[in-house]
Amino acid sequence: MAAANPTQIRALIASHKRWDTIFALCGLLALMLGVLTFAALFLDMALDGGARLSWDFFTSYPSRRAGQAGILSAWVGSTLVMLTTAFFAVPLGVAAGVYLEEYAAKNWVTDIIEINITNLAGVPSIVYGLLALGLFVYQFGFGQSILSAGLTLALLILPVVIVATREAIRSIPQVIREGSYALGATQWQTVRYHILPYSSAGILTGVIIGMARAIGETAPIITIGALTFIAFLPPSPVQAEPPFLSFEWLFSPFTVMPIQMFNWTSRPEAAFLTNAAAAGFVLVFMTLAMNGLAIWLRYRLRRNLKW
């Protein structure tokens, strides 16, 4: 059982190690490709459309003349749709997450709910658009409105919020719950005074990621029938006369940023393409900022959480 020829072994090991180096290089190259693409995309938007970004651009309506066209109706529409989306998605998602983690027993009903959530996360966004078109726009009669859009996007990002809520709740140690129950608290009191506060940062992270996704969604909104040339704003939610709060805007026609960009991209004139790039730059910047915020929050969470 003598050691085999050492030079032979060393040559063999060296040739194997060469593969180590080659593969590490391939891995880095693949990552670089991703970085390059992202940089090219960002720079493309910035160079093509950066010059167009001005106060006028943000405060003008779309126009047949490219030089005067702006994204006012688009970003106002996006904001209102986002508000509606958050209004529905956050309570529903958090409630569902709390139920699944704190209340649900392991039975077939829970299984069905969980299977559904996993499945919905993988449904193409345009199918949500079809659902909205058939159900919200026509069957329920909400029309091609901000309400329909908000509901659709809320359903779209619901799985994201639910999963984030569940993971945030799951990371709370069982002893905390036991401590609360041992003091005589009811289940809801434990959820309200312990579970929700401790998981709020994680939930917030998930909500931000979901909203970042919703801002950029185009297909479902097109399918509902958001118009692409809107030269007016939806009625303001706040009115001068009583009852001071109006919900008319929910049923108003509207447009959103991605659709405005889509509309401009479909025009052959170069000036509109510049506008599209500018709108795209704003979009990318927004999603980057929101995702970046979520990532930073998650990082802070991991460092500060000491159970």
Added chain:
Amino acid sequence: MVSEKPMPKAEAKKLDFFYGDFRALNGISMAVYERKVTALIGPSGCGKSTFLRCFNRMHDLYPGNRYQGEIVLQPDNANLLAGDVDPIEVRMRIGMVFQKPNPFPKSVFENVAYGLRVRGEGSRRRLEEKVEQALQDAALWEEVKDRLHQPAYNLSGGQQQRLCIARALATDPELLLFDEPTSALDPIATASIEELMHDLKQRVTILIVTHNMQQAARVSDFTAYMYLGHLIEFGVTDELFIKPKMKQTEDYITGRFG
């Protein structure tokens, strides 16, 4: 009883080991004699596994670890911990069996052939010969010869561990390291592996870490008692267990602590 003076296969010389700033081993000097079974015993956290894993440079896999001192391997008379020695080369000569059986997600045959393939062995005929030989040496051949190409996960715990032993044997190691090999097994499987070790030591040098003193007494020729990173006593197994030289050893063996 030892009849002629045994030759050391490997010798630790003033070995220190650091996990970052924490000194886990203190100046260990010990010989591992050729074709004998040497056991490392001691309470949890005494450093016996840490010491074992120095022999095949497993610590190199994780950042922040540092060796100081030497482990000299014979017949090279070279320090295998030296910075210019390739850990992979060391691992090709020194084999290891782990605490929990860890067969690869492959067939029984491919598990045993893995080490041979890593060494560049491609000939089907030679692979089959060596695999059969290794499984015979691990006393597993009869049980698996009809299911060589079935997944290794289908075997029982004891069979899996013997498979891991066969896997290590297939490459003709000069030194075989056992890290608590039977702690995850039932008594019957344990007995079969201890019997195996008795046969194996005729051909391979064995260094075994065990938390089970009775096992050490059963299988080993030499025993080393370690405590908190220090080597307290080393001696012939029978002598150490019947008449330990150090009080600490005696306290541990008689169960006063640990």
Added chain:
Amino acid sequence: MSAVPAQTTLIATSPPGARLARRRARLIRERLIELVLFLAALVSVFTTVGIVYILVKESVAFFQHVPLVDFLTDTQWTPLFDDAHFGIMVLLSGTLTSSAVALCIAIPLGTIIAIYLAEFAPFRLREVAKPFLELLGGVPTIVYGYFALLFVTPLLQRIYPELPGFNLLSAGIVMGIMIIPYVSSISEDAMRAVPMSLREGSYAMGATRFQTAIKVVVPAAFSGIASAYILGISRAVGETMILAIAAGMQPNLTFNPLEPAATITAYIVQVALGDLPHGSIGYQTIFAAGLTLMLFTLVCNIGGHLLRKSFREAY
């Protein structure tokens, strides 16, 4: 997920009637809250039911005008012409071709990146690469579409001047890069879940990092990696905007990526952009197309889910 145990009787400190009433009120409130939360959780089920209902309802109306055989075998898709044809094959060819291009990029690169991050990359690089990949996957698809049309296509035209302005290749390439983060993050999670003891067993035999990664870790993580691929396929098939913008919306029965073509998803967008009276045959086609899409992604998603479950049980 523990239920609150039933209240046991305690030593009386207040009149029993009042105590009982308070306890009953508390119990009712707790049950009501649980009901509300349960209903919120049910919304997901309602959504699925809603999707199935609306797709099937409109498709049934559609198939009353168009025989299923024609739908599956006709080689033309011209639903809005007088001589209308409804061959889904045409749209499917666009979907399949663009997805194939995308997956040729996403699967190899995604896997390589996953193996690299799980087995090779130093800790700090991983910490930077993972969020970056998340960002890459979070760019709105409309921006990717613009990028495909106005950057990638001209770039490709420098190499191959005959490339039409709308083509499946640019869209497919950009889609592939967009899908890389999906494939790589799920594959990487699967590989990280492989226990260290398996790797140590391989290293102890003298294997190198590459050998251990390829011969031990990847096979061990196989079902998780396969589920990543399947979910990537599902994502590619369901993508809309990149294709609507960069591949054109002209239905074209082709498997050649150098041509323009409409996918199932792009067709739905095109119809939605126009003016379709509710209940018309044109309106119904988008639901039939959507149903086809839904069935395909459903099969993919279920397959991926089952694989992930079986993988988790192995450890």
